[in-house]
Amino acid sequence: MWEKCKELQNKLLRMRRDLHQIPELGGDLPKTRAYLEERLQEIGIPFEENSFDSGLIATIPGFKDGPVLALRADMDALPITEENEVDYISRHKGCMHACGHDTHMAMLLGAAELLFKNRDRIPGSIRLLFQTDEEGAQGARRMVDHGCMDGVSAVFGTHIGTILSKEIPAGTVICTPGCCMAxxxxxxxxxxxxxxxxxxxxxxxxxxxxxxxxxxxxxxxxxxxxxxxxxxxxxxxxxxxxxxxxxxxxxxxxxxxxxxxxxxxxxxxxxxxxxxxxxxxxxxxxxxxxxxxWGAPPVVNDPAMAKLVADCAREVVGAEKTIDHVDAPNMGGEDFAYYLEKAPGAFIFLSSSNKEKGSDVSHHNPRFNVDEDVLWIGSALFVKIVEKYFHIE
Incomplete structure (x- = not known):
């Protein structure tokens, strides 16, 4: 079913641009949460609000009780004034999605729509984690305190951009075993x-x-x-x-x-x-x-789950655009680490670096942007991970 994500590309682009215009900081994200709730309601996915902040936990029940697989997207932005000359520029002065979290939400929403339509094929359930305050390293901890990881068998998250290198071409998927971030x-x-x-x-x-x-x-x-x-x-x-x-x-x-x-x-x-x-x-x-x-601990991917992701990536984007080994971990940090302390899983990098499109700019820069043509890949990876994890033919 992951191939159907290509048909969602235009919808993913619209959602990403909608979210890009309403960036919010920290744990109190009322406009962002309202937007996500509206999209989840349109799809028909039930959700609950995090009792500590603006985070959301949504659940896609399968056709029977079974393992719970969690998929995560972060929601918060940065205190940066955007300098991109685009018609979907941030409407919140001094605030910008300069780290790609707008795309993370859009990609997870796209995957959620397809998974919900195929829920009668899933022998378990999918838990969608929309998390605040990744930049402050507090959002994931608050989600865990709320109980989002209770009963979870495996957890996966994706980060877009040029984190590892702007020389890695757009559409490349990187997922390595062991420690991948500091x-x-x-x-x-x-x-x-x-x-x-x-x-x-x-x-x-x-x-x-x-x-x-x-x-x-x-x-x-x-x-x-x-x-x-x-x-x-x-x-x-x-x-x-x-x-x-x-x-x-x-x-x-x-x-x-x-x-x-x-x-x-x-x-x-x-x-x-x-x-x-x-x-x-x-x-x-x-x-x-x-x-x-104190912020988050290192991000340590479970070897088996990292291999599962790499195998999925080879099917989605091809072996030539799949990297399953790097010489050294990235020294950036991610509070996704807190989820990996509770269940095995993997954190995935999706390159969106394209010099011709101006998307090779570093994260946290007022001109940061992404190659939007890769959005369907992020959704497809989540869907393919679900297929492979649950052995869905």
Missing amino acids: SFDKFIVRIHGSGCHGSTPEKGVDPINIGAHLILSLQEVLAREIPAVKPAVLTVGHVEAGKTYNVIPTEFLLEGTIRSLDKETRDFLAKRIQEISSQTAALFRGSAEVQMI
Whole structure:
């Protein structure tokens, strides 16, 4: 039945563009949820609302009791002002679907329509997870807390775009066994000094000086304390201090992220950020407060489920556009990891990179866009996974 997804392409495109125009942030997504509820009602699929946020859990019952297979799409957008010159540009100023979540919802809706029409062939049930707040790494956890993974036998999700490489052509499917994405966590360091006039720095404690030394010192953790064979990232992405050129401020704010593929490295990075921040501040007569905001753990695909996906991809897009091995995991993060802690499954990448169409721009960029011609592939993959998992001929 997966071939029928090609006939849904125009509908998928319309839904994607509808959703692209109403991006919302975090866990409160009233317009997005209303749109999804309307589409689910049109198809006839029953659903319930997540008790913690705007997430939705819909169920397609098969012809008999059996395994429960979960399919997930994320719903939230990013605080970015869109710069694409398209007639379906975001109508919400300062907010944009710059990571492809609009396509994820559309592709899952398309698959849901076809699966619902063929529910009398499914010896089990399909659970559709429409999840908020992936960007904040909180949505999947809230879905799990609501009970969305109770009784689930396997779970699958897809991410569109150029995550692995913009050189991978549009329509290529990538699904690999084992760890495919890193953990991702945020750290915040507040350095406290003593403000004074810039002409008399000896009368104060300069937090900017402390912050400058701290930024350089933190990079030495990667260079000299983490084995070269263990991938890890420590990035400072935001600093803030002072209001004018001739005043030494009292505080310096530093924010960044750490990425790793195992718990040992993850914990070590957090520990060293705390130690180095405190000791560097003390060295220059200041003090530091460190806050760790823990995100999602690494995304670890079940080998059997990853093989199942790769086999499905070879049927849907062909062997030449199926990748089942990469040399190293991607250091981006995804809270889909929380679902994989509850049931075996796999996270799938669908390339939409096409330079001629301008869809080779990186995620989280104001000009991010996708090659919409691949939308049917995302739906077809979900449907084919259901066929293969349940041995439907």
